[in-house]
Amino acid sequence: MNDWVKGEIVAKRQWAEGLYSLQFDAPINPFYAGQYIKVALDVVGERIGRPYSLANPPHERPLEIFFNEVNGGSLTASLSALQVGDALWVTADAGGIFTLETVQPAENLWLLATGTGLGVYLSILRTSAPWERFQRVILVHGVRQVADLAYQTLLAALQQQHGERLQVLTAVSREAHPNALSGRITALLSSGQLETAAGATLTPADSHVMLCGNSAMIKDAKVILEARGLTRHRRHTPGHYTTEHYH
Numbered sequence: 001m002n003d004w005v006k007g008e009i010v011a012k013r014q015w016a017e018g019l020y021s022l023q024f025d026a027p028i029n030p031f032y033a034g035q036y037i038k039v040a041l042d043v044v045g046e047r048i049g050r051p052y053s054l055a056n057p058p059h060e061r062p063l064e065i066f067f068n069e070v071n072g073g074s075l076t077a078s079l080s081a082l083q084v085g086d087a088l089w090v091t092a093d094a095g096g097i098f099t100l101e102t103v104q105p106a107e108n109l110w111l112l113a114t115g116t117g118l119g120v121y122l123s124i125l126r127t128s129a130p131w132e133r134f135q136r137v138i139l140v141h142g143v144r145q146v147a148d149l150a151y152q153t154l155l156a157a158l159q160q161q162h163g164e165r166l167q168v169l170t171a172v173s174r175e176a177h178p179n180a181l182s183g184r185i186t187a188l189l190s191s192g193q194l195e196t197a198a199g200a201t202l203t204p205a206d207s208h209v210m211l212c213g214n215s216a217m218i219k220d221a222k223v224i225l226e227a228r229g230l231t232r233h234r235r236h237t238p239g240h241y242t243t244e245h246y247h
């Protein structure tokens with residue numbers, strides 16, 4: 001059983017209504033970019049824990065999670081009320097295989113996220129793995145509203161650092177924005193608009209795709225990718241896409 005260790009909030013940021021990042025110190029064991037820990041609070045005498053991807057890269061502290069408040073959710077209402085100096089519980093060992101460790105090198109790495117699914121890529125992008133294994137990285141963040149486009153400063157800094165090797169695309173589904181694609185990631189993938197905007201192709205020969213966030217998006221995206229000949233990547237059976245469902 002994974003042990004709980006105590007953490008302390010060192011910073012909090014609210015990006016939009018119900019959308020937060022928390023940074024905290026806690027003595028967890030080494031982890032790989034793309035892994036998650038469980039975060040827990042004692043709510044009316046009961047410890048309620050849920051998994052959250054680590055948004056910080058493994059070599060940087062504090063630890064960080066990016067999450068949204070879920071209406072009627074057991075943990076997130078309490079999690080979003082935490083303030084600097086408050087305590088929380090986390091698992092000492094991170095888990096999960098949504099990492100680049102077993103992925104075969106290719107020309108393009110496509111990182112597709114809806115909502116808070118962006119967080120896991122902020123960790124991966126700040127490690128050497130994507131830049132050693134892929135010529136280009138295309139990050140696509142799909143959100144409902146422009147206000148949900150968090151971490152723009154960090155993404156701009158990463159773009160500055162990696163130049164033409166990193167393309168950051170945003171897709172807003174419920175309002176128009178001049179600097180974002182319009183609609184769902186899946187519709188933009190089907191229509192070819194995503195590839196046009198990225199200036200890259202998405203085929204089994206040249207791409208690996210990571211999908212993170214809303215499970216309906218992942219389900220729909222899988223159908224589109226498999227119709228193009230991409231197969232699911234497993235630890236012992238290399239394929240072309242990997243997934244992480246948040247909800």
Ligand SMILES: Cc1cc2nc3c(=O)[nH]c(=O)nc-3n(C[C@H](O)[C@H](O)[C@H](O)COP(=O)(O)OP(=O)(O)OC[C@H]3O[C@@H](n4cnc5c(N)ncnc54)[C@H](O)[C@@H]3O)c2cc1C
Pocket residue numbers: 036050051052053054065066067068070072073074075076077096116117119120244245246247
């Ligand atoms: C491997 C893994 C990593 C995860 N990483 C993150 C992360 O980095 N950031 C993050 O925000 N969440 C993440 N999640 C989701 C997170 O663990 C919780 O499920 C979520 O925060 C809701 O917790 P809750 O206790 O408030 O709601 P619950 O009481 O657990 O859920 C209430 C209901 O809301 C649904 N639900 C859960 N999450 C959402 C959501 N985001 N939007 C709409 N409905 C939802 C549930 O399916 C359930 O029906 C991850 C989940 C997994 C499995």
Ligand SMILES: NC(=O)c1ccc[n+]([C@@H]2O[C@H](COP(=O)([O-])OP(=O)(O)OC[C@H]3O[C@@H](n4cnc5c(N)ncnc54)[C@H](OP(=O)(O)O)[C@@H]3O)[C@@H](O)[C@H]2O)c1
Pocket residue numbers: 017018019068069070071114115116142143144148171172173174183184185186187213214216217218220
């Ligand atoms: N104030 C608050 O408490 C607050 C604030 C924000 C969010 N929330 C909660 O957080 C939850 C998550 O909201 P979110 O906006 O972060 O995430 P989300 O509902 O997953 O939406 C993010 C993006 O994914 C798209 N999407 C949804 N289903 C898809 C599918 N099958 N294929 C492709 N794309 C799909 C959405 O498009 P569409 O627009 O077309 O659906 C949107 O562009 C909400 O259900 C809500 O409970 C609460």
